[in-house]
Amino acid sequence: MAGISQTAPRRSPLMRLGGRILAYSLVWAWAAFTIASMVWVVLSAFKSKREVLRSGFRLPSEANWENFGTAWTVGKLGAYFPNSLILVTVSVVIVLVVSAPAAYVLSRAKFRGRETLTNVFVLGMAIPIPMLFIPVFSVLAWLRLNDSLTGVSLVFVAISIPFTVYLLTGFFSSLPKELESAAILDGCTDFQVFRYVMLPMAGPGLATAGILNFIWLWNEYQLSLVLLNSPDNRTLPLGLYALQNAMQYTNNWPGLFAGVTIIIVPTIIVYAILSERMISGMTMGAVK
């Protein structure tokens, strides 16, 4: 690793040791805070209401699984979980189906206005989402899709297109051109080249785009808040928000923490398995 503080010959071993200790303590201070606060929230989900108020830093005396039951049934997260899962899965699939061909053409075909069109897609990443609250609401109302998961999934697809097209365009551009030429010489049609040669090679890129979009949409909260009114249609973030607001009156902290655990565990599992791929996908566009 090209370390920045790779030691210059002049530094004494003592200074080097001091620097090492300083680096470890600063980095660990941050990491320990992050780990401790997250673990503590999950642990506290197993405490009783009274225990959370009194016990300070003591571990839960026994595992109170009923907090999860409360969040799942009374807090209705059990009903919102499938809402989120279906909404997000469908949206991610559509985003990929719609963006991959567009990105392929934008990176490989030659036509007038190609660069302008690419820029128009990328531009979406700079548009502040709150600006869309009112006009998107009226577009959905006009289509009679307001307060419906179908409507929200269309909006989810639209807001995910800019990053996905950007990521996949970069990915297709990085693939070698020779295979395409060879396939055409072998008599493949344009579409066959895309379907049987380029798409399989773009698999890792599609997977990265799919995972990142899944996490973002799973956590998406502002547009859902504006577009979904009836409690039956709530997604998990909206359900958790309702739970948190109710908590102000019920003081049911462990119930809230159980809700937090239910919503964060799926994304943390995905992240734990695929963090390297997700991080490289995030940074791919920024570092050329």
Next chain:
Amino acid sequence: MIRGRMIAGFLTPAILVYGFFFLLPTLFTFYYSLFDWSGFGEEKTFVGLQNYVRLWNDYVFWLSLWNTVMILLVGGVFIMGLAFLYTILINSGIWGKKFFRFIFFLPNIVSVVALSAMWAYIYNPRIGLLNTAFASVGLEGLSKTLWTSPDNIFWAMLAALIWVFTGFFLILIMAGVDKIPADMYEAADLAGASLWQKFRLITVPMTWDVLTISFVIWVINAIKMFEFPFAFGLLQVPQQLYTLGIYLYVMGFGKREPIYQLGYATAIGVVMLVLAFVMIVVIRRLMRTDSLEF
């Protein structure tokens, strides 16, 4: 050569969805901002630039703009400073680089509402982790602090925000630093360069592009800031936490009681967009001239 018909066929679905549910609504915002419009399904009355005149005289709008700018500047300085510092520390050859990168980025994949619940617990005056920790090490005075009182709540929120975003920019900057060829540092070592010289003459110029992109991404994120302060403030978001995005939401949809000043709210959206684009242009300008010095 890919034929025209296939180009059109491949682009159309993306253009349709993106155009209809993203670009068109963005353009509508400009149009709506010229109307007095008191509810979906109500008639719109054309009022020209009146909504913008009203914004100019609206104390709460300036407050929201001020808070947004504070997030952008104060938050930005801390986030970029910490992200760069921790990139260097984690890259200094200590054990567990991938592990630390994993932990630092972690808040960015967790639901914002879950994060705000966690921070509510950290800051809670009676049972909160912060005050409990202070009490357990004997700092009785500090342990009575009301972190979410009107005076403190904005800074408490900003501290949490810095914690979230530092990890995001850390992975961007680290990816940039990792691209620097190792032999540049070796050559500098042979020439007897100090740590500071290596930082100023190799690390900063070699990561200039990544830094520019990071600043642009941060500006966009700061100007559209809505989710975290909104969830942090709960049902009755206090004005101390208002950002432009939250004020837009409050004017459009209200807190408990609907307000429905839709034209006025969209005018705030236009301000956000203009602000974002102006800032992006300014950053690109500034960073470009500076980079010529190297």
